Amino acid sequence: MQEERSGEHERTNDSETVSDAVFRRLRHDIIMGILLPGSKIKLEKARERYSISISSLREILSRLSAENLVLAEGQRGFEVSPVSRQELTELADLRTVLECHAIGLSFAAGDLEWEGSIVAAHHRLAAVERRLLAGDVARTIDWVRCDWEFHRAIVAASNSATLLQSLSSVFDRFLRYHMLAGSFRGKAVVDDHKLLFERALARDADGAKEIITSHVQKGIDHIMKDPKFLSGR
Template identity: 75%
Template sequence: MLKRVVESTETVGDVVFRQIRQDIISGALPPGAKIKLEQAKERYSISVSSLREILCRLTNENLVIAEGQRGFEVSPASRKELIELADLRIVLETHAIGLAFAAGNLEWEGQIVAAHHKLAAAEKNLLAGDASRTIDWVRYDWEFHQAIVSACNSATLMTTLSSVFDRFLRYHMLAQSFRGKAVVDDHKLLFELAIKRDVEGAREVVRRHVQSGVEHVLKSGRIP
């Protein structure tokens, strides 16, 4: 997901929370990195007390570990967590697909069309070797998957899926490579199945899509 647009109603704490979260997911703050409060205070231009509150919020998503008096560190990456996140994403996303396909309207279909158009454009550039578009792909990938399930009418389900999606995405950022044509084909097929409202077909694509993502990350050799 990795939201980057600052809303006018956001507080400074909200903005810094998102910045730190984004830095963890993108790998700018790598797994196991110590978060030194004095240094982080300068980096993010926020008070130590507010920083502590933000880091405590991030512990709720298992992105940060609180070490008592020793401070905080970025949660480690592991094969076990990757597999657990993949399983959870499949459960949440396939359930949301059933709800969304039953309730979606013409406006919902339009959102899917627009989201896939942007994603396909970013993927075309990545396949052509333009790695500078990776950050676009990260954003558009979530927007596409989010659009497909957005008609599920469950804010709790969407919030939980968003968190799991981002934590799963962190592993792909650590792998430091794009999956190539196979992921592009998955997205094209998922788009077509969504427009047809083929629930079981879309669910099967998501299962395969997520599991192949796990295999790609593990093959990178960058996860313990």
């Protein structure tokens, strides 16, 4: 075995260690479908790909296991967590509960700065969505980022770090299903975001919760209809 790499807890910038950066990269690769559900994660190959030691890689995979993105198989190693209709439904329900609760808190506490962040986030999201509707599929990655930034801005004033962290994790796991099935579902999702934006500025929490509930359910329907996804699962 090659000598373990040193310096993996050194900072790559003011706030992130090398291990943190690899964790983020590996997590991104799972969520974006680059590492497919059920695929084995071979430690030596992953060590070379992510330029990190085996021991640190094991720690990272254990962290991902805690988010149910990776399965630890004892002596058999690790694999990317499989997908299922049941998990998709459970994630959708959990996302709806968390996001609707966060909306109630955020709409009650939000100030002018909060409103401004929503306006800016929606402006960026709408710009990317226009490009996607025009056929520029290369902007899908930008859309994924802007979509979360918009939803996060909506609930940012909830003042609950634990709630937002939980929502972020569930949001990403739900997103993985979208990426496997084909992430962007066209004008319908654009219309949902516009309505949610309007409800947020109007401080209409009940209306926003209705939109989120419908928005998530339509996401499930979109995934379930995709012929190349979840077939036979």
